[in-house]
Amino acid sequence: MEPHAHRWSLPGGRLRSDEDIETSIKRQLAEKVDVRQLAHVEQLAVFSAPDRVPGPRVVATAFLGLVPSDNDPAIPTDTRWHPVEALPRTAFDHESIVLRARDRLRAKLSYTNIGFALAPPTFTISALRGLYSAALGYRVSATNLQRVLSRRGLLEPTGETALPGRAGGRPAALFTFARRSMAVTDPFAVLRPPGQNEQTGKRS
């Protein structure tokens, strides 16, 4: 009868007539779950299949939101974080929404600087590596992560170092994301940067 009762669903709600959708989703989050410190929010996709929920059709605009790993927002008792590799049964089409969000995040981690939204203001390379590994689903090399981000000019060393773990080891340097990387920069063009072009030779 109510096949979707007692299943987990994503936070959300109805759009008010005086707000746009992004404002709305932020309000919903702030009301229902205490997730206010979103470091990044972007539209994911619109889900509009006529039968996606029982009853009259509901069009949903899904968003991807990222919270830095260092803040653990207080959430109500009926709410929970779920690891994406072990999702419970979800209501409606929410599972496919989550999977799309995951894929989007993975893709953008590679070709944008969206990683800044996952990291605390200051972090060690190993910590960042952990975040990237978790998000991407495979182990990332710290060495390479370090170099790739540096070469892209996204990483800035703060002077400081973190305390070594209880097992000893060299204390890790603390880094920050460069200021100009604090907004998501979309793809680095692949097929021809804006530089001078072509015009190869004689064109009279």
Place this chain on the structure above:
Amino acid sequence: MEPHAHRWSLPGGRLRSDEDIETSIKRQLAEKVDVRQLAHVEQLAVFSAPDRVPGPRVVATAFLGLVPSDNDPAIPTDTRWHPVEALPRTAFDHESIVLRARDRLRAKLSYTNIGFALAPPTFTISALRGLYSAALGYRVSATNLQRVLSRRGLLEPTGETALPGRAGGRPAALFTFARRSMAVTDPFAVLRPPGQNEQTGKRS
């Protein structure tokens, strides 16, 4: 009084309760303008600012649709193609929608195989170069385009060649997009292909 009258606007219309949005936009296009042979359609973004149109708020889901360069669909007399570099004044927020679509296309041309949707079933490298140049807004090198697409395994030579232009010159070989590239393949991961990973050394 009616600041948006007599301005150009994008095709579109209301969503019916028994169709999803993509179905809807395809229907609208087929009805209003005869653009049926869309080689690729994807969601662009939702536009929902409360004041984006006068009167009660209208939420619009914008799509990017691509038509191969060889078909020139019949369009009604009140409808026109406009070059994106010389847009007329548009109604509402339609200009920003168009610009977003343009940017999306440009980005995806670089890191996906979306180009297949712009090209006719068979084409010469120069023709393809023309399409890429027009879409990207800068001159692309034919040599490099050729190699990049080949190395990605997207280009397949048909045996045939096109007729040389009236000015002579070596007849150009005709190519096709490889079959497996006929669906948009999203990013080639940059930061770590799925291959073996890390595990660098001793982990006991």
Place this chain on the structure above:
DNA sequence: GAGGTTTTCGCCTTAAAGGCGAAAACATGG
């Protein structure tokens, strides 16, 4: 057949990513 045109190919340079091991910088146990 000479000269002009367009396409294609081959070789080289540049740039970014990834691998691997050594060195650096810490902890702890004898």
Place this chain on the structure above:
DNA sequence: CCATGTTTTCGCCTTTAAGGCGAAAACCTC
């Protein structure tokens, strides 16, 4: 306090992809 284990960081090298440039190929017209 020195040897040993641990973790991070650095340097050098390899691999892969993109981009440049000129020569060769293949066609036209006069």
